[in-house]
Every structure is written in structure tokens, then in C-alpha cells.
Amino acid sequence: MNILEIIAKKRDNKILTKEEINYFIKNYTKGNITDYQAAALIMAIYINGMNYEEITDFTLAMANSGEILDLSELGMVIDKHSTGGIGDKITLILMPIIASLGIPAAKMSGRGLGFTGGTVDKLESIPGYDTNIDIEKFINNVKNIGISLMGQTLNLAPADKKIYALRDTISCVESIPLIASSIMSKKIAAGAEKIVLEVTVGSGAFMKNIEDATELSKTMIGIGNLAKKETVCILTNMNEPIGYSIGNALEVIEAVEALNGKMSEDVKEIVLELGSYMIKLAGKGDNIEKNKELIMENINNKKALQKFKELVKNQGGDVSYIDDTSKFERAKFVLPVVSDKEGYIKSMDNQKIGYISSGLGAGRLKKEDKINNKVGIIINKKIGDKVTSKEILAYIHSDDYEVGIKAVNDLRECFEISDEYIQKQKHILGIIK
Ligand code: URA
Numbered sequence: 001m002n003i004l005e006i007i008a009k010k011r012d013n014k015i016l017t018k019e020e021i022n023y024f025i026k027n028y029t030k031g032n033i034t035d036y037q038a039a040a041l042i043m044a045i046y047i048n049g050m051n052y053e054e055i056t057d058f059t060l061a062m063a064n065s066g067e068i069l070d071l072s073e074l075g076m077v078i079d080k081h082s083t084g085g086i087g088d089k090i091t092l093i094l095m096p097i098i099a100s101l102g103i104p105a106a107k108m109s110g111r112g113l114g115f116t117g118g119t120v121d122k123l124e125s126i127p128g129y130d131t132n133i134d135i136e137k138f139i140n141n142v143k144n145i146g147i148s149l150m151g152q153t154l155n156l157a158p159a160d161k162k163i164y165a166l167r168d169t170i171s172c173v174e175s176i177p178l179i180a181s182s183i184m185s186k187k188i189a190a191g192a193e194k195i196v197l198e199v200t201v202g203s204g205a206f207m208k209n210i211e212d213a214t215e216l217s218k219t220m221i222g223i224g225n226l227a228k229k230e231t232v233c234i235l236t237n238m239n240e241p242i243g244y245s246i247g248n249a250l251e252v253i254e255a256v257e258a259l260n261g262k263m264s265e266d267v268k269e270i271v272l273e274l275g276s277y278m279i280k281l282a283g284k285g286d287n288i289e290k291n292k293e294l295i296m297e298n299i300n301n302k303k304a305l306q307k308f309k310e311l312v313k314n315q316g317g318d319v320s321y322i323d324d325t326s327k328f329e330r331a332k333f334v335l336p337v338v339s340d341k342e343g344y345i346k347s348m349d350n351q352k353i354g355y356i357s358s359g360l361g362a363g364r365l366k367k368e369d370k371i372n373n374k375v376g377i378i379i380n381k382k383i384g385d386k387v388t389s390k391e392i393l394a395y396i397h398s399d400d401y402e403v404g405i406k407a408v409n410d411l412r413e414c415f416e417i418s419d420e421y422i423q424k425q426k427h428i429l430g431i432i433k
Pocket of ligand 1: 179
């Protein structure tokens with residue numbers, strides 16, 4: 001067996017065997033296969049797809065390429081993952097809620113890349129918060145206070161890490177077999193018993209329509225079943241950012257406000273839907289509507305906020321920033337984006353909004369880019385909102401005036417304004433079990 005034969009087979013739209021997939025994953029992870037050969041194979045997979053058996057073999061080979069974590073000593077751990085989005089601070093709000101309800105919250109998160117943000121970067125905007133802890137500390141934190149959120153410091157699914165970075169550089173991210181195997185290999189390696197997946201759909205997501213998102217969900221649920229990890233997918237709307245902030249510290253501030261009970265409608269709906277399925281999978285309540293009440297109760301009585309503060313303190317963060325979010329350092333310039341038209345917001349180019357935020361320094365356009373936690377965007381108007389000319393659509397938070405002004409002009413173009421009445425968007429687009 002050699003890599004040239006494997007590339008040629010997929011190029012010619014043939015089905016790869018388990019042995020061929022294992023050979024590729026093992027040797028690419030070890031560095032025996034070059035990036036250009038791997039790129040050729042990944043592009044062939046992107047174009048010709050993989051059948052269900054190939055996807056499963058690809059997932060398991062990537063999961064087994066590094067360590068497999070065993071979290072069974074913590075009880076029923078439910079993992080949560082999003083397929084990526086703009087302004088997605090749901091993990092920061094949801095995991096403390098889950099922990100406050102007595103369900104172990106042990107989650108490893110990633111960093112942002114391209115137009116999407118990452119939870120680890122957001123957590124690191126809290127001064128002192130250490131995402132780089134070892135696995136013993138991670139497990140002990142969950143045993144002691146019921147929650148730990150960390151970065152991917154362990155050697156989990158290293159094949160996915162390599163292949164994901166490669167896909168990002170060769171325009172091969174938006175592929176159902178590749179996304180499904182990437183996410184599920186990490187979830188299998190991360191050791192949770194059951195999984196709730198937020199599958200984002202729309203202009204700021206990898207899946208642009210419901211049909212593709214449904215196929216991706218069914219594929220991931222199938223892999224989850226095979227790995228004996230019950231999986232539920234919640235389809236969420238990514239035609240506009242989630243909530244109103246984009247950028248690391250800005251999103252932490254919004255998450256703290258949410259835990260204080262001040263939530264925008266979309267954040268609330270997504271938190272309630274994902275959270276109530278996590279409670280159900282944990283065996284703590286079969287009635288989804290009742291579970292939503294449990295969540296609201298722990299927001300209103302501040303138990304979830306208290307848990308977030310415990311988490312921050314336990315991982316070295318300065319809790320005074322959570323008590324008083326005005327302590328977060330602000331960007332030098334806060335520049336309004338003013339509407340030049342009257343009407344209703346019809347659509348937003350959400351992917352472009354993500355890129356504008358990354359361009360300000362809130363995310364990485366290249367892996368080595370350094371993050372600026374202070375910068376980002378505050379959205380003032382969302383789809384369906386009425387706007388008069390001269391009204392403020394958003395604010396740009398920038399540390400550089402020129403960059404900020406360019407972002408103001410670029411962001412204005414992301415808003416499509418119509419003369420006709422436009423309905424507000426639905427936030428939960430479907431649930432697939
Ligand atoms: N998130 C992942 O972890 N992998 C993908 O391929 C896409 C989104």
C-alpha cells in the first residue's frame with residue numbers, strides 16, 4: 001500500500017478501505033506523508049465525498065491517533081460542541097448553568113480560526129484565567145467544584161489537528177464528511193458519555209442551508225451511535241451573530257450579563273434548548289419544558305453566575321472582573337456604524353462580519369496571529385429591526401483608528417436594508433435525535 005495509490009483511488013471516486021484510511025491517518029500524523037500529498041487526498045475527498053463506512057473509519061482513525069480520555073470517574077459527563085459561529089458565547093453561559101444543576105461540566109474548547117471565534121480565547125481575556133492546565137487538575141476541578149473549562153492541551157486527535165489546519169489553507173473546510181469526522185473524532189477522544197451538538201446554519205456557518213445541516217447532523221449522530229455516545233443535534237440560525245457582541249472580552253461581558261439575567265432573545269433560546277437537552281441526556285429530567293424552567297431558576301437565583309465565578313477563581317482568574325465588568329480594558333476607539341438608509345434589516349453578511357472582527361484583531365486570520373482581547377463589534381440592529389437613516393447599526397471597537405474606520409465602512413456594507421417589512425428570524429431551526 002502507498003499514498004499515491006490511495007490518492008489515485010479517491011481521485012477516481014472509488015471507496016477507500018479501512019486499511020487504506022488507517023494507513024493515511026497514521027502516516028500523515030507521523031510526518032511520513034507530505035502536506036501536499038495529504039492536501040491532494042483531502043481535496044479528492046472534498047470533491048468526491050465518502051460513504052458512511054469510510055466516514056466512520058476516518059473518524060475512528062483520527063480519534064485513535066492520540067490519547068483517549070476516560071472521564072467515567074466523574075459520572076455522566078455531557079459534552080457540548082458548536083460547528084462554529086460568530087459571537088458564539090453559548091459555552092461560557094451554558095456550562096456554569098449545567099454545573100449549577102449538579103451535572104459535571106468538563107469541557108475542552110478550541111481557539112478561533114478564520115471567521116469563527118473560539119471559547120479558549122474568550123476565557124483568556126479574563127486576567128489570570130489559565131486554560132493550559134493538565135488533565136489531573138482538570139479532573140480534580142470537576143470533582144471539587146463541578147466545572148472546568150480548558151484548552152486542548154492533551155494530545156487528543158492530533159490527526160484532526162493537522163488535517164483541520166491543512167483544510168483551512170486549501171479551502172476544504174465546508175465538507176460534510178470532513179466536518180463530521182473532525183468533530184466526532186475530538187468528541188470520542190475527549191471522553192464524554194453523551195454529546196449535544198449545536199449545528200449552525202446560515203451565512204456565518206459552514207453549513208449554508210437546512211438540508212446540508214440536517215445531513216451533517218445525521219452523519220454525526222450515526223457516528224455517535226456507533227461509538228455508543230448518544231448524540232443530539234440542535235440546528236441554530238447563524239444568519240446573524242449570536243447575541244450582540246463579537247470579540248473576546250466583549251463576549252465575556254455579554255456572558256456575565258446573561259448569567260445576571262440580561263439575555264438577548266436568541267442567546268436565551270439557544271441556551272435553553274441546548275441546556276435542556278443536556279439535562280435530559282444526563283438523566284436529570286425528561287421534560288424539556290420543565291428543564292428550561294430549571295435553567296431559568298438557576299439564572300434568576302444567581303446560582304449559575306456563582307458557579308461561573310467559582311470556575312474563574314479556581315483557574316486563577318481575577319473574579320473582580322466578573323463582579324464589575326467595567327474593569328475590562330476597552331479598545332482605544334469606539335466608532336459608530338451609522339445607517340445611510342431607512343427601512344428594515346433584511347440580511348447580514350455574517351461571514352464577512354466574522355472576518356471584519358478577526359481583521360480588527362479579535363481572531364486569527366493565520367494560526368500564528370496574536371489576539372487582541374479588547375477589540376470587536378457591538379451589534380445594535382439585527383434582522384427584522386426597523387432602522388432610520390442616521391441610526392447606529394453597530395459600534396466598532398478598535399485599537400487603531402485607520403483600521404477602525406475601514407471596519408466601519410466594511411461593516412455598513414454587511415447590512416442589507418429593505419423598504420418592506422421583514423420578520424425577525426427564528427433562532428432554533430430544528431432538533432435532530
Ligand atoms: N469544527 C470542527 O471541529 N471541525 C470542523 O471541521 C469544523 C468545525
